[in-house]
Amino acid sequence: METSAxxxxISGGGGGIGRALCRELVQxxxxxxxxxxxxxxxxxxEAMTVRAADAGASDHPPVRGVVCDVTDxxxxxxxxxxxxxVSVLVNNAGTAESAPLHDTTLRSWHDHLAANATSAFLLTRQVIPGMRERDRGRVVFIASTAAxxxxxxxxxxxxxxxxxxxxxxxxAAEVAGTGVTxxxxxxxxxxxPMTERSVQRIAERTGRTPEAAQQALTDSGPLGRLVEPEEVAAAVGYFVSDAAACVNGQSLVLDGGGIQS
Incomplete structure (x- = not known):
């Protein structure tokens, strides 16, 4: 499985944000x-990227999917x-469920920490030594305004x-001063699809229509709409670019202005 430098x-590559990330980095x-x-x-x-290449949308190799439990x-x-x-690692895998604190099970707590935090720890720990040895690399974490x-x-x-x-x-603190960010x-x-599932759960628990449940989500912030996966991918594209070589330890908030960096 040896590849180019x-x-x-991308973890969680098959999801909605993951697919947009794949397209961005292929381009x-x-x-x-x-x-x-x-x-x-x-x-x-894989089939989607092959079709794009066949249609002339890209002259780069198609994305390769590898089955991996990134919490293991x-x-x-x-x-x-x-x-x-590995030149770029994007920690995108994750899960999301909602419940009042008193109804949050220990299993749910462990599952969220494993999918959203432990996976990023395991993958990052594995690639950082090589990046530091080569004095070049980019690690990007897909967090959330909830972070x-x-x-x-x-x-x-x-x-x-x-x-x-x-x-x-x-x-960021450990790689400061190197070519890694x-x-x-x-x-x-x-x-x-993850947000769609959240909307469905809200609708079921509150008796709202799915449209009203989604509106409640969009009304919770100043943007007034959902963020598009391509907008997340564009932010990642900036962080991995040469233009961001001096940007390290930053969190870019995509919410229309509700949370200040």
Whole structure:
């Protein structure tokens, strides 16, 4: 599985944001490996990029999907060791559920920490030594506005995203002064299947229509709409670019102005 030096690895590559990230980094000339647990979604992602290449939308190699449970230490170490040098790592894998604190189960708490924080820790820990040795690399964390503020009914999710943002800042402090950077993107609600599931849960619990439930989400911030996956990908594109070589330890908030950096 040896690859070129311009290799980008994206966790959660088969999801809504993940697909946009794959497109962005392919267009920037990276060979992209998408990690995920669903073989079906990864096959769909591969087929989508093959069709785009056949249609002349890209002259770069299609995205390659690799099945990997990024919360498992042995599996992440095995997969990343086989890939070779990683130039860009985007920690995008995650999960989100909502419940009042008193109804949040320990299982849900552990699941959120594993998917949103431990996965990023395992992947980043594996690639950082090589990046430092080559004195070049980019690590980007897809966090959330929930990493910077607390909102009701999101104890497990918010805590795990705070942990992810804290990890991004620690990595930035450790690589400061090198050619490696660590930054985070913190969007509000993004138009993805995960958000659609959240809307459905809100509708079921409150008796609202799905349209009213989604409106409640968009009304919670100044943007007045959902963030598009491509907007998240564009922010990542900036962080991995040469133009951002001096940007390290920053969190870029995508919410229309509700949370100040």
């Amino acid at each position: 311009r290799l980008a690895v 920037r000339g990276y060979e992209v490996v998408a990690l995920g647990r669903s073989p079906r979604r990864l096959r769909e992602l 230490e042995t599996e992440t170490d095995r997969v990343l060791s086989a890939l070779g040098p 910077r503020a607390g909102t009701p009914y999101t104890a497990a999710y918010t805590a795990s995203k705070h942990a992810m943002l804290g990890l991004a800042r620690v990595v 660590s930054n985070a993107v913190c969007p509000s609600f993004v138009r993805t």
